[in-house]
Amino acid sequence: MKREIITTGDGSKTIQIMDWQEQYHSKHGAIQEAYHVFIKSGLDLFKDQELQILEIGFGTGLNAFITLIEFEKRDLRIRYTGVEAYPVLNEELEQLNYLEELKSLSRKDDFHLMHSSPWGQEIEITKNFSLNKQQKFFKEIDAFNTYDLIYFDAFGARVQPELWTVEIFQIMFNAMKSGGCLVTYAAKGSVRRAMLEVGFLVERLPGPPGKREMLRAKKQ
Numbered sequence: 001m002k003r004e005i006i007t008t009g010d011g012s013k014t015i016q017i018m019d020w021q022e023q024y025h026s027k028h029g030a031i032q033e034a035y036h037v038f039i040k041s042g043l044d045l046f047k048d049q050e051l052q053i054l055e056i057g058f059g060t061g062l063n064a065f066i067t068l069i070e071f072e073k074r075d076l077r078i079r080y081t082g083v084e085a086y087p088v089l090n091e092e093l094e095q096l097n098y099l100e101e102l103k104s105l106s107r108k109d110d111f112h113l114m115h116s117s118p119w120g121q122e123i124e125i126t127k128n129f130s131l132n133k134q135q136k137f138f139k140e141i142d143a144f145n146t147y148d149l150i151y152f153d154a155f156g157a158r159v160q161p162e163l164w165t166v167e168i169f170q171i172m173f174n175a176m177k178s179g180g181c182l183v184t185y186a187a188k189g190s191v192r193r194a195m196l197e198v199g200f201l202v203e204r205l206p207g208p209p210g211k212r213e214m215l216r217a218k219k220q
């Protein structure tokens with residue numbers, strides 16, 4: 001499928017899948033969305049502990065990189081797992097402007113290591129932050145009682161409805177520890193009902209700019 005790099009509303013870039021008219025991040029602002037959905041509504045619930053994070057759709061690595069920028073302020077020790085079936089190409093990564101837009105040029109080596117690190121191995125990116133990228137399909141995740149926080153960042157249900165089902169959320173529920181939570185930019189009623197069906201407690205929260213609501217699901 002044809003892909004293009006586009007600039008979103010806050011100046012940060014993302015990848016657009018032309019055939020689907022779907023982007024890796026919000027057109028209103030990729031960085032803005034990542035901070036709102038995954039950091040403010042997810043990471044900020046935790047402090048001073050080891051935190052196991054699972055990302056559904058590692059993609060450009062933007063959420064992982066922002067987590068790397070933010071985790072020390074919360075005294076966290078992060079073990080980050082990013083699942084991705086179709087890794088982003090190096091030519092595409094080179095066109096993204098996250099280091100500049102996040103004023104993090106000093107972390108260039110960390111960003112590059114995140115992408116060059118081998119799949120299927122836990123690698124220390126920096127002190128207290130390890131990354132384990134796994135190249136596989138979401139439905140192949142078989143972790144049990146492992147993750148404190150899940151960043152659920154699949155393409156929308158409009159284009160990949162099979163990723164927003166009871167079957168997939170059951171896999172997320174099983175993979176999560178009690179007391180953990182999942183955050184996603186999505187707010188559709190069918191998504192919320194699938195989450196409820198597998199046993200999550202689900203909250204609607206204000207969405208990032210351009211979106212009225214988002215969802216946060218907790219496992220008691």
Ligand SMILES: C[S@@+](CC[C@H](N)C(=O)[O-])C[C@H]1O[C@@H](n2cnc3c(N)ncnc32)[C@H](O)[C@@H]1O
Binds near residue numbers: 025063085
């Ligand atoms: C919305 S994008 C993720 C954006 C990413 N979190 C980022 O910050 O760049 C969704 C990702 O899911 C991946 N993907 C799509 N279907 C998948 C599947 N069935 N299993 C695993 N990965 C999949 C895509 O390749 C894409 O990278």
